[in-house]
Every structure is written in C-alpha cells, then in structure tokens.
Amino acid sequence: MEKIKGFYLLMLILVLIFFQILLFNLIIKDSLRESGEVFTSFLSNLFKYDNFVVSKLDVKFNDFNLNQNFSSILKEGPNDYVQGIYYPGNTLKYVKKVYDGYLLYEIPEDLIEPQQSSNKLYLVAVNNKIIFSNRSSLLGSNLSDIKLFSVIFETKQGFKVIVGMPIVKVIIFDFLFSLPLVLLFVVFYYLIFKKYSKKHEKMITSINEVVKRLDEANQSLIENGKFECCKYDVSIPELVPLKTVLENIENNFSKIIEKQRNIAKEYKKAIDELEIVHEVLLNKDLELITALAETVELKDSVTGNHSKKVVDLALEIAKILGVNDKDEIEAIMYGAILHDIGKIGIPESILNKPSKLTPEEFEIMKKHTILGEKIIQSIPGWDLVADIIRHHHENYDGSGYPDGLSGDEISLRAQIVSIADVFTALTEDRPYRKALSIDEAIEVIRGMVGTKFSEEIFNAFLKALDRLLNGVDKG
Numbered sequence: 153m154e155k156i157k158g159f160y161l162l163m164l165i166l167v168l169i170f171f172q173i174l175l176f177n178l179i180i181k182d183s184l185r186e187s188g189e190v191f192t193s194f195l196s197n198l199f200k201y202d203n204f205v206v207s208k209l210d211v212k213f214n215d216f217n218l219n220q221n222f223s224s225i226l227k228e229g230p231n232d233y234v235q236g237i238y239y240p241g242n243t244l245k246y247v248k249k250v251y252d253g254y255l256l257y258e259i260p261e262d263l264i265e266p267q268q269s270s271n272k273l274y275l276v277a278v279n280n281k282i283i284f285s286n287r288s289s290l291l292g293s294n295l296s297d298i299k300l301f302s303v304i305f306e307t308k309q310g311f312k313v314i315v316g317m318p319i320v321k322v323i324i325f326d327f328l329f330s331l332p333l334v335l336l337f338v339v340f341y342y343l344i345f346k347k348y349s350k351k352h353e354k355m356i357t358s359i360n361e362v363v364k365r366l367d368e369a370n371q372s373l374i375e376n377g378k379f380e381c382c383k384y385d386v387s388i389p390e391l392v393p394l395k396t397v398l399e400n401i402e403n404n405f406s407k408i409i410e411k412q413r414n415i416a417k418e419y420k421k422a423i424d425e426l427e428i429v430h431e432v433l434l435n436k437d438l439e440l441i442t443a444l445a446e447t448v449e450l451k452d453s454v455t456g457n458h459s460k461k462v463v464d465l466a467l468e469i470a471k472i473l474g475v476n477d478k479d480e481i482e483a484i485m486y487g488a489i490l491h492d493i494g495k496i497g498i499p500e501s502i503l504n505k506p507s508k509l510t511p512e513e514f515e516i517m518k519k520h521t522i523l524g525e526k527i528i529q530s531i532p533g534w535d536l537v538a539d540i541i542r543h544h545h546e547n548y549d550g551s552g553y554p555d556g557l558s559g560d561e562i563s564l565r566a567q568i569v570s571i572a573d574v575f576t577a578l579t580e581d582r583p584y585r586k587a588l589s590i591d592e593a594i595e596v597i598r599g600m601v602g603t604k605f606s607e608e609i610f611n612a613f614l615k616a617l618d619r620l621l622n623g624v625d626k627g
C-alpha cells in the first residue's frame with residue numbers, strides 16, 4: 153500500500169519535472185531568439201553603409217588596386233571562405249553588384265567579437281560551411297555536423313545566422329534547474345510522507361490492538377463473566393482519549409456486572425427458598441389428599457393403602473409408556489389417589505354388602521364416578537384429575553360406565569389408573585371374596601385384554617409390575 157502511494161507520488165513529481173523542463177527550454181529558446189535577432193540585425197547593418205567596402209571590382213572581378221583578378225575565388229553575394237584579402241585574419245566577405253562592376257565588402261572577425269557570449273554559440277554559415285563563430289575551432293566545419301539547441305536567421309545579404317547552445321549543456325542546465333524540485337520531493341517524501349506513513353502505520357497497529365483487546369474482553373465476559381480490556385499503555389497521543397473512554401466503559405461495565413451478579417444471587421436464593429416452600433406445601437397437599445382418600449376407603453371397608461398402591465403402579469405404567477409431561481404425571485398421581493372419592497356419597501349398605509349387588513344397587517354404585525368428578529371439578533386446574541375419576545371404570549370395548557367410551561376415546565391417563573386400580577383391588581380382601589395372588593390377578597387381567605383393557609396397556613402393566621416387584625427403578 154505504502155509502495156503504491158510512493159509510486160504515485162514519484163510519477164507526479166516526474167510529470168512536474170517534465171513540465172518544468174519544457175518551460176525552462178521555452179525560456180532558453182526565447183533568449184536565443186532574442187540574441188539571434190540582435191546579432192542578425194547587427195550583422196545586416198554592417199553592410200548597410202559602404203564603410204566596409206574594401207575595393208571596387210570590374211565586371212570580370214578584376215581588382216585594380218591590387219592588380220589581381222578574383223573571379224576564381226569570389227562570387228556575387230555572401231562568400232563562403234574566411235581568409236581576409238584586405239584585412240589580416242578571418243573576414244566576412246560580401247560581393248554586391250553595382251551598375252559597372254562589383255563592390256567587395258570585408259568585415260574583420262574582430263569587429264563581431266563584442267557580440268560573443270560565454271554560453272551562447274554564434275555561428276554564421278554560407279552553403280552549410282561555418283565562416284564565423286565565437287568558437288574559432290568550429291570555423292570551416294559543416295553546419296549539419298554540430299548538434300545544437302538553436303534558432304536560425306538570415307541576413308538581408310544571405311548569410312545564415314545560428315544562435316544556439318550545445319544540447320549537452322542544455323541537458324545539464326535542465327538538470328540543475330530541476331534539481332531543487334527533486335530535492336524538494338526527497339525532503340517531502342522522507343520527512344513528511346514517510347513520517348506520516350509511520351504514524352499512520354502505528355495508529356493502525358494500535359487500533360488493531362484495541363480491537364483484539366475488546367474481542368478478548370468479550371470472550372472473557374462470555375466464559376468467565378469478567379470484562380477487562382483497557383489497562384494498557386498507548387504510545388500515540390491521539391489514542392489517549394479512546395483509551396480513557398474504554399477505561400470508563402470497563403469500569404462502569406464491571407460495576408453493572410457485579411450488581412447483576414448480586415441480583416442473580418439474591419434471585420437464586422429466593423427461588424431456592426420458594427422451591428423448598430413449594431415442596432413442603434406439595435407434600436402437605438399430598439398428605440391431606442391421601443388422608444381424605446383413606447377416609448373414604450375406611451367407609452368402603454377397604455384395608456388402608458389401596459390408593460397409595462394404585463398410585464405407585466399407575467406412575468410406573470406411565471413411565472413405561474413414556475408419559476413425561478409434568479401435568480399428566482401430576483394428574484395420574486392425584487387421580488390414582490382420589491379415583492374412588494365419589495364413594496363418599498354411596499350408602500355404606502351398598503359399599504359393604506357381602507353378596508352380589510342387585511341391578512338397582514349397582515346403578516347407585518356406578519354413580520361414584522360422577523359424584524367424584526363433581527367433587528374434584530370445584531378445584532381449579534384439576535380437569536385432568538376429574539377426567540380420571542369420571543372414566544376409571546370405562547372399558548376398552550365400550551362396555552364400561554358412566555359414558556360407555558371405547559378405545560382411544562378413553563384417555564390414556566384414565567386407562568392407566570383403571571388397570572392399576574383393578575390389579576390392586578384383585579389382590580386385596582373384599583367382603584365378598586378373599587384376595588387373589590399376584591399371578592392369579594395377572595391371569596384375571598390377561599382375560600380382560602380386548603374387552604376391558606388394550607393390549608398396549610396390559611403389556612406396560614406387566615413391565616411396571618415386574619419392575620416394582622423386583623425392585624428395579626424404585627425411584
């Protein structure tokens with residue numbers, strides 16, 4: 153990331169340097185043009201008057217002063233060699249046609265000297281040959297051989313004037329000119345950008361550290377119920393307020409957690425106490441209800457504990473059948489205890505009759521189911537118990553009482569209590585018979601499968617009885 157940022161910054165600087173060089177070169181060119189114009193004008197003016205006319209030649213280029221013919225070395229217009237004729241040293245020679253011959257102009261090189269400049273190169277060329285230069289070593293060279301950054305003019309006489317700078321020199325000037333910008337870039341990059349990057353990097357590291365600490369604190373909160381995140385040193389001043397805020401959050405959060413923990417402890421204590429009270433009340437209820445059931449049993453001449461035995465067997469059958477709903481189990485328990493509570497309204501003469509009941513007496517006896525349901529119906533939330541009490545004499549084939557229900561019309565809870573009641577009754581003495589043995593009672597009940605009980609209930613009863621008799625799963 154940092155490398156990419158540095159690359160873009162470098163590209164930007166290079167573009168700036170390019171435009172700076174372009175501008176600098178335009179300035180150089182402008183300066184060359186200005187010098188070139190001055191020099192060209194100066195040179196043209198030297199030929200304007202006849203001050204530099206050194207001789208008059210006839211039409212055949214004869215010089216009568218020197219008594220010499222120059223037709224082989226001179227020509228009309230600008231001449232392209234440098235050796236002087238009338239002046240020693242190098243000269244610029246120009247032959248101008250007049251009506252009866254030619255005028256020979258000769259300008260010594262020394263006269264042009266003041267125009268020289270240390271950095272700029274002044275050249276005068278004719279036919280691609282340099283005939284004047286402020287660098288004497290270039291005289292006679294071909295103009296095309298010299299690589300220059302230059303401007304070109306021409307005098308009225310036809311001399312080509314070139315003012316320029318060697319390209320190498322221009323490149324050196326460009327470099328020196330752009331050096332401050334390069335230095336500026338280096339300073340900017342290392343002192344500011346790098347410094348900023350380091351700071352930024354440090355800040356990212358710190359923020360990652362904060363996130364890590366918070367995550368650890370969160371895990372600790374989930375696993376141990378403790379929230380500790382923010383007691384660590386911060387080296388970046390900008391992050392100090394964040395640290396302070398996090399510390400405050402940690403402190404407040406810890407206080408809240410402590411408070412919640414205390415409240416939870418108090419709640420737990422209260423719930424434990426309530427559960428104990430509930431258990432005590434439940435036992436008291438059970439004792440009262442059992443006592444009530446036993447009172448009725450006394451009236452029925454049934455030896456005590458009939459109800460308790462029915463409860464144990466019914467609950468075991470329910471367990472075998474997979475009944476685990478709390479309300480159902482509770483209903484089976486209370487229903488088993490109170491199944492014959494309605495006998496309280498049946499005359500003792502019928503209840504304790506040692507011989508078989510007459511049909512009329514049996515009709516009265518049947519009413520104990522309805523009477524029992526009426527007594528229990530007055531207790532709110534005991535609908536399931538009332539159902540057991542009303543239907544504990546219903547038969548699987550519909551031949552039972554009081555409603556003649558059959559099959560699944562009879563609730564499972566009523567079927568469970570019914571079979572437990574019948575077995576318990578068969579194994580107890582009655583005014584009209586002696587108690588049957590367990591095996592005899594089982595055989596009697598087996599004979600009732602399909603009429604009084606379903607196969608499923610009978611099988612569950614057998615398993616439950618086996619468990620109770622063999623002491624398995626007493627709990």
Ligand SMILES: [Fe+2]
Pocket residue numbers: 491492520544545
């Ligand atoms: Fe009964």
Ligand SMILES: [Fe+2]
Pocket residue numbers: 458491492573577
């Ligand atoms: Fe009973």
